[in-house]
Amino acid sequence: MRTSRVEQGRIGQISVEPHPEGAVAVYLVESADGRDGMLIQWLLDELSDYVDRTQLSRGRLLSYAVQTVNGRADVLDEIERVLKEHYPFVVVQRTFDSVIYKVVKDLCAETGSRLMPIPHCDICGRPEPFPDTVITLNDDRGNKLASRCYCRTCTASTMARTNKDYVISLLSVDRRRFGLLRSSELIRSRNKARKLCYRVNAAR
Numbered sequence: 001m002r003t004s005r006v007e008q009g010r011i012g013q014i015s016v017e018p019h020p021e022g023a024v025a026v027y028l029v030e031s032a033d034g035r036d037g038m039l040i041q042w043l044l045d046e047l048s049d050y051v052d053r054t055q056l057s058r059g060r061l062l063s064y065a066v067q068t069v070n071g072r073a074d075v076l077d078e079i080e081r082v083l084k085e086h087y088p089f090v091v092v093q094r095t096f097d098s099v100i101y102k103v104v105k106d107l108c109a110e111t112g113s114r115l116m117p118i119p120h121c122d123i124c125g126r127p128e129p130f131p132d133t134v135i136t137l138n139d140d141r142g143n144k145l146a147s148r149c150y151c152r153t154c155t156a157s158t159m160a161r162t163n164k165d166y167v168i169s170l171l172s173v174d175r176r177r178f179g180l181l182r183s184s185e186l187i188r189s190r191n192k193a194r195k196l197c198y199r200v201n202a203a204r
């Protein structure tokens with residue numbers, strides 16, 4: 001989702017959500033009508049304790065990127081098996097990359113299916129169904145100003161010794177350049193959800 005330009009001076013709180021790495025697969029199925037499309041949704045709902053999912057398209061071409069959440073990659077085999085039993089056309093790729101995403105885009109155009117909006121890395125611009133790190137910027141009162149997400153390649157190339165350095169490094173190479181935060185004081189604060197949170201004391 002696009003957010004309007006954020007005035008850096010308004011940023012009062014920052015929260016950081018790291019997402020653990022998991023095995024990823026992309027599933028494309030052709031659904032002849034709306035009803036048979038329910039099966040893949042039902043299957044992924046049933047497996048929600050084991051996998052996260054991001055829908056890539058809907059309509060005749062139904063496609064999802066799926067990531068395991070507890071290290072059990074065999075659940076991806078199981079999804080593939082069930083889909084192949086039920087759908088005549090199934091494509092599976094055991095990774096998400098720009099090639100498979102282009103296949104989804106092209107098939108959407110061919111079949112009149114709808115491409116769903118997915119997160120893109122706010123540093124390199126790559127489509128990323130499962131961002132490695134999501135940073136939320138709030139004002140002093142906790143109202144959300146923006147949400148920024150970063151892919152694993154970009155977070156891995158960040159040289160930071162502390163969590164605070166990590167947050168500031170990512171935000172300063174973000175496409176919106178939150179570099180001003182470098183001169184602000186970030187103070188670690190408590191958060192019920194055990195996310196990493198900071199209060200921002202802007203530089204005077």
Ligand SMILES: [Zn+2]
Nearest residue numbers: 121124151154
């Ligand atoms: Zn990136």
